[in-house]
Amino acid sequence: MPRINSAAELEELRKGILAQKDPDKPCISVCAGIACLGSGNAEVLSAFEEEIKKQSLDAKVDLIATGCHGFCEKGPIVVIYPEEICYLEVTPEDVPEIISQTILGKQVIDRLIYTDSDTGTKAAHQSEIPFYKNQSRLLIGNSPKINPKSIEDYLAVGGYSALSKALFEMSPEGVLDEIKKANLRGRGGGGFPAGSKWETTRNAQPGVDKYVIVNAHEGEPGAFMDRALFTGNPHLILEGLIIGAYAIGSHQGFIYTRHDTPVLRKNLDLALAQAKEYGFLGDNILGSGFSFNVDVHLDVGIFVSGESSALMKSIEGMPPEPRPKYIRTSVTGIWDRPSNLNNVETWANVPQIISNGYEWYSSIGTERSKGTKLISLSGNIVNSGVVEVPMGTSLREIVFDFGGGIPNGKKLKAIHFGGPMGGTIPESLIDTPLDFDELSKLGASLGAGDMLVLDEDTCMVEMARLFLDFLAGESCGKCVPCREGMRQMLKILTNMTQGEGKEGDIKLLEEISGVVGEAALCSLGRSIQKPLISMLKYFRDEFEAHINEKRCPANACKELN
Amino acid sequence: MNNDKIEQILNEHQGQPGALIKVMMEIQEENHWLPREVLVKVSEKLEVPLSRVLRIATIYKTFSLTPKGRYQVNICTGTACQVRGAQQVLEEVQKITGIKPGETDPDMKFSLETVNCQGCCSLGPLVEIDGKTHGKTAPAEIAEALKKYE
Amino acid sequence: MSEIIMQIDGIEVAAEEGMTVLDAAQKAGISIPTLCYLETLEPYGACRLCTVEVEVRGRTNLVAACLYPVEKDLIVRTRTEKVDKIRKMILELLLAHAPVARGLKMQEYAEEYGADKNRFEKEPSFCIQCGLCVRYCAEIKKKNAICFVNKGPSREIQFIPEIAAKECWSCTECFPLCPTEYLQGVFVLTKALAFPSAPMGPTVEE
Numbered sequence: 001m002p003r004i005n006s007a008a009e010l011e012e013l014r015k016g017i018l019a020q021k022d023p024d025k026p027c028i029s030v031c032a033g034i035a036c037l038g039s040g041n042a043e044v045l046s047a048f049e050e051e052i053k054k055q056s057l058d059a060k061v062d063l064i065a066t067g068c069h070g071f072c073e074k075g076p077i078v079v080i081y082p083e084e085i086c087y088l089e090v091t092p093e094d095v096p097e098i099i100s101q102t103i104l105g106k107q108v109i110d111r112l113i114y115t116d117s118d119t120g121t122k123a124a125h126q127s128e129i130p131f132y133k134n135q136s137r138l139l140i141g142n143s144p145k146i147n148p149k150s151i152e153d154y155l156a157v158g159g160y161s162a163l164s165k166a167l168f169e170m171s172p173e174g175v176l177d178e179i180k181k182a183n184l185r186g187r188g189g190g191g192f193p194a195g196s197k198w199e200t201t202r203n204a205q206p207g208v209d210k211y212v213i214v215n216a217h218e219g220e221p222g223a224f225m226d227r228a229l230f231t232g233n234p235h236l237i238l239e240g241l242i243i244g245a246y247a248i249g250s251h252q253g254f255i256y257t258r259h260d261t262p263v264l265r266k267n268l269d270l271a272l273a274q275a276k277e278y279g280f281l282g283d284n285i286l287g288s289g290f291s292f293n294v295d296v297h298l299d300v301g302i303f304v305s306g307e308s309s310a311l312m313k314s315i316e317g318m319p320p321e322p323r324p325k326y327i328r329t330s331v332t333g334i335w336d337r338p339s340n341l342n343n344v345e346t347w348a349n350v351p352q353i354i355s356n357g358y359e360w361y362s363s364i365g366t367e368r369s370k371g372t373k374l375i376s377l378s379g380n381i382v383n384s385g386v387v388e389v390p391m392g393t394s395l396r397e398i399v400f401d402f403g404g405g406i407p408n409g410k411k412l413k414a415i416h417f418g419g420p421m422g423g424t425i426p427e428s429l430i431d432t433p434l435d436f437d438e439l440s441k442l443g444a445s446l447g448a449g450d451m452l453v454l455d456e457d458t459c460m461v462e463m464a465r466l467f468l469d470f471l472a473g474e475s476c477g478k479c480v481p482c483r484e485g486m487r488q489m490l491k492i493l494t495n496m497t498q499g500e501g502k503e504g505d506i507k508l509l510e511e512i513s514g515v516v517g518e519a520a521l522c523s524l525g526r527s528i529q530k531p532l533i534s535m536l537k538y539f540r541d542e543f544e545a546h547i548n549e550k551r552c553p554a555n556a557c558k559e560l561n
Numbered sequence: 562m563n564n565d566k567i568e569q570i571l572n573e574h575q576g577q578p579g580a581l582i583k584v585m586m587e588i589q590e591e592n593h594w595l596p597r598e599v600l601v602k603v604s605e606k607l608e609v610p611l612s613r614v615l616r617i618a619t620i621y622k623t624f625s626l627t628p629k630g631r632y633q634v635n636i637c638t639g640t641a642c643q644v645r646g647a648q649q650v651l652e653e654v655q656k657i658t659g660i661k662p663g664e665t666d667p668d669m670k671f672s673l674e675t676v677n678c679q680g681c682c683s684l685g686p687l688v689e690i691d692g693k694t695h696g697k698t699a700p701a702e703i704a705e706a707l708k709k710y711e
Numbered sequence: 712m713s714e715i716i717m718q719i720d721g722i723e724v725a726a727e728e729g730m731t732v733l734d735a736a737q738k739a740g741i742s743i744p745t746l747c748y749l750e751t752l753e754p755y756g757a758c759r760l761c762t763v764e765v766e767v768r769g770r771t772n773l774v775a776a777c778l779y780p781v782e783k784d785l786i787v788r789t790r791t792e793k794v795d796k797i798r799k800m801i802l803e804l805l806l807a808h809a810p811v812a813r814g815l816k817m818q819e820y821a822e823e824y825g826a827d828k829n830r831f832e833k834e835p836s837f838c839i840q841c842g843l844c845v846r847y848c849a850e851i852k853k854k855n856a857i858c859f860v861n862k863g864p865s866r867e868i869q870f871i872p873e874i875a876a877k878e879c880w881s882c883t884e885c886f887p888l889c890p891t892e893y894l895q896g897v898f899v900l901t902k903a904l905a906f907p908s909a910p911m912g913p914t915v916e917e
C-alpha cells in the first residue's frame with residue numbers, strides 16, 4: 001500500500017475499500033476480548049476456521065476476531081452480520097450448526113440467543129438485548145464490527161477522517177479551541193478539562209520538544225474498559241493522539257501500557273506499523289507537513305507507575321517513583337520537557353469531537369460532565385462487563401438495567417468507584433447521576449469508570465482492608481506518610497477483622513488518614529485513605545460493631561462468627 | 562538458561578540505559594527469572610548502576626529473582642474476584658501445593674502468585690494454571706484441575 | 712540574581728530565585744525540622760517532616776519546604792496546628808522503627824512535637840528510609856554501593872556486596888549520616904557481606 005499524500009487520496013482509498021465490501025456477505029464476528037478468550041473463544045474461533053475450510057466457504061463468509069463486545073458475562077460471544085444475530089455462551093461444538101443453520105440456512109438458532117431469565121423473552125439481535133438496548137456506544141460501538149488488526153476496517157467506518165479534517169481544515173489553535181469548547185474532561189480519574197491541559201503543554205517552554213502520552217496503564221482492580229477499547233479499536237486512540245499532537249505542537253508520542261495483555265500489545269504494534277505505512281504517522285502526515293511518531297513503553301507490574309510523574313520516570317527508564325518537585329508534568333515532564341498525558345478513553349473521544357463539532361458533543365451528558373462514559377461493571381452483579389452510557393445516567397439504571405441487578409437474590413449494599421484510590425457510596429444513594437462532580441461531592445470520585453458492585457454479604461471493614469493490602473504491594477514506599485501510614489492502617493484494620501479491634505481505633509484511623517491525605521508526596525499517596533474514609537462515612541456502625549461487639553454485621557469475617 | 566539468547570538481548574541494547582526495563586522484561590520472558598549474575602551483566606552492558614537494576618528488579622511484580630516451577634499458578638486477587646470468593650480458592654491452592662504466594666515448591670512443580678486484576682472480572686474468581694484460564698472457579702474444582710499436572 | 716521578598720512566620724524574608732522555602736528559612740534563621748535533607752544532596756522530599764503551610768494568592772497548601780520553590784509574596788507558616796499535628800504523627804510512625812534512636816535529632820524533635828514513641832507497635836528495623844546513605848553514596852561518592860530494594864512497606868536498604876566489598880570499609884562516610892544510629896550502617900553492611908547471596912525478592916508479607 002503506497003502512502004497517502006492528501007485528503008483526497010484518503011477519501012479515494014476509503015471509497016475503494018467500501019466498494020469492495022459486499023454488504024450482504026455474512027461476517028462472523030468472534031469476540032476476542034480478555035473475558036471471552038478466557039472462557040474459550042479462541043477454541044470457538046479455531047472451530048470456525050476449520051469448519052469454513054472444511055465446507056470451502058472461504059470466499060463466501062468473512063471471519064473476524066474482534067475486540068470486546070462488552071457483554072462479558074455471557075461470553076463467548078459471536079455476532080453474525082449483516083443480520084447482527086448475537087449468540088451467547090458459544091462452544092466449539094455449536095460451530096458446525098451455526099455455519100449450516102445461520103450462515104447457509106439463514107435460520108436463527110434459538111438456544112444460543114439471549115433469553116431473559118425472568119420473563120423468558122428472547123432477543124436474537126444485539127441491539128434488542130436489554131444489556132445493549134439503551135447504551136450509547138459512541139466509542140466502543142464499532143468494536144464488534146471491525147477487525148482490530150485491519151486498518152482498512154477502521155477506514156471503512158470513517159476512520160482517520162477527523163485527522164484529515166484537523167490537518168487540512170483546521171489550525172492547531174482551532175482544534176484546541178474545539179476540545180476546550182466541548183469541555184472534554186479527563187477520563188482517567190481526575191476529570192480535569194483536557195483542553196486546558198493541552199493548552200498548558202502547548203504554551204510551555206517555547207521552542208522545546210513536547211510530548212503527548214496515552215496512559216493505558218489501567219492498574220485499578222476492576223477497571224478493564226480501556227483495555228477493551230484499546231485492544232478492539234487501536235486506531236481510534238491513535239487518531240485522537242495524532243490530532244492532539246497537532247494541536248499541542250508535539251512530534252513525539254508515547255503509549256504507556258501493561259505488558260501482561262499480549263493481545264493488546266500485538267494489535268497495538270500492528271496498528272502503529274499500518275498507520276506508518278499509510279502515512280498517518282511519520283514524516284509529513286497525509287502530505288500536510290505535520291510529522292509525528294509514537295513509541296510504546298510497557299509497565300511491568302506496579303500500580304504506582306500509573307501516577308503521571310512516576311509513569312514519565314518509567315518512560316525515561318528510571319524506577320517508577322513519583323517526582324517530588326512542585327512542577328506540573330504538563331510543563332516539565334519526560335526529560336523535563338512539556339508532556340501532556342491523557343488516558344485511553346480521553347484520546348478516544350477526540351476524533352468524534354473534531355468530526356461532529358463541540359456543539360454535538362456537549363449536547364450529550366450533564367451540564368458539567370459531557371459525552372458518554374465507559375463503565376466496567378464487576379463484583380456482585382449479574383452482568384459483569386463494559387457499558388457505555390451518557391454522563392448523567394443514574395447509577396440505578398447502570399446497576400439494574402444494564403447490570404441486571406444482584407445475583408443469587410441478594411440485596412445491593414454499596415457501589416465502589418475508582419478502585420484503591422476511590423470511594424464507596426451506599427445503596428441509598430443509587431439515584432445519583434453518573435457525573436464527575438456529583439460523585440465527588442459524595443466522597444466517591446468516578447475514577448476511571450470502574451464500578452464494583454457489593455452485595456449485603458460484603459464486610460466493609462474487610463473491603464477497606466483489601467484496598468490497603470493491594471496498595472501495600474503497589475506503592476513505591478518512598479515517603480513516610482504513605483508507607484508508614486499504610487502499614488499502621490492495615491494493621492488496625494486487620495486486627496478489627498480478627499476480633500482484636502480496640503476502642504479508639506476509628507479515631508486513630510481518621511487521624512492517620514488526615515496526615516496521609518495532606519502530607520504524602522504524590523497523588524497516589526494522598527489518596528490511599530479515600531476508600532476507608534468513605535466507608536467510615538457511610539458504614540461507621542460496621543466498624544464499631546467489629547470493635548465493640550466483636551461482630552461482623554455481614555457475617556463475612558471468619559474470626560468473628 | 563539460554564545464555565546465547567540473553568547475550569543477544571544484551572548486545573542489542575548495549576550502552577542504552579533507557580532500555581533497562583525493556584531488556585529486563587525480555588530476559589524475564591525468555592528465562593522466567595533473573596539470576597544475580599545476569600543482573601550484574603545487565604548493569605555492565607547497559608551502563609546502568611547495579612543499584613538501579615536491583616531497585617527495578619525488586620519493584621516490579623513481573624520480575625522474579627528466584628527460579629520458577631514447571632507450572633505457574635496465578636490467582637487473581639483483584640477486588641471483583643475477592644468479593645466472589647478468591648480467598649477460599651487461594652487457601653485451597655495453598656493447602657494442596659503447600660506453598661504461599663511468591664513461593665515455588667521443592668520439587669519445582671508449582672510456583673504460586675497472586676496477580677492483580679486481569680480485566681476479565683466476569684470470570685471471577687479467576688485462576689490461571691500454566692497459561693490456561695479457569696473462570697468462575699470453586700475450591701474443589703481447582704483442586705481437581707491441579708491434580709492433572711505432573 | 713533577583714531578590715524575592717516573602718514572608719515566613721510573619722517575618723519578611725529576602726530570598727533568591729531558585730531557592731527552596733527551606734533554604735530561605737535557614738537563611739533567615741528560622742528552623743524547620745528535617746530528617747532526609749542534607750545540604751550537599753539533591754532534595755528528596757521523603758520524610759515530609761519539613762511540611763509547612765504556604766499561602767499563594769489566598770490559597771493555602773501543605774508542602775515540603777525542602778522542595779517548594781520560593782516566589783514573590785509567598786506566605787509561609789512553619790508552625791500551625793495542622794503542621795505540628797502532621798510532624799507529630801510522622802515522628803510517631805518513625806519511632807516505631809527506631810524507638811531508641813540515639814541520633815540527637817530524632818529525640819529532640821520527638822520532645823518538641825510531643826511525639827509518643829509508644830503510639831504504634833514497635834518494629835525496630837532502625838531504618839527510617841531517609842535515604843541519606845543511599846544518596847550520599849550515589850551523588851557524592853558516585854559508587855552506588857547501597858540501594859533501596861522492594862516497595863511499599865517492605866522497602867528497605869541493602870548494600871550491594873559486589874561493590875561494597877571493594878569500596879565500603881575504606882569509606883564509611885555514610886555511617887555518621889544516619890539519623891537513627893551510627894551502627895545501623897555497619898550492621899546492614901556486615902549482613903550484606905556475610906550473606907552476599909541472601910534472597911532479595913519481594914518479602915512475602917502475611
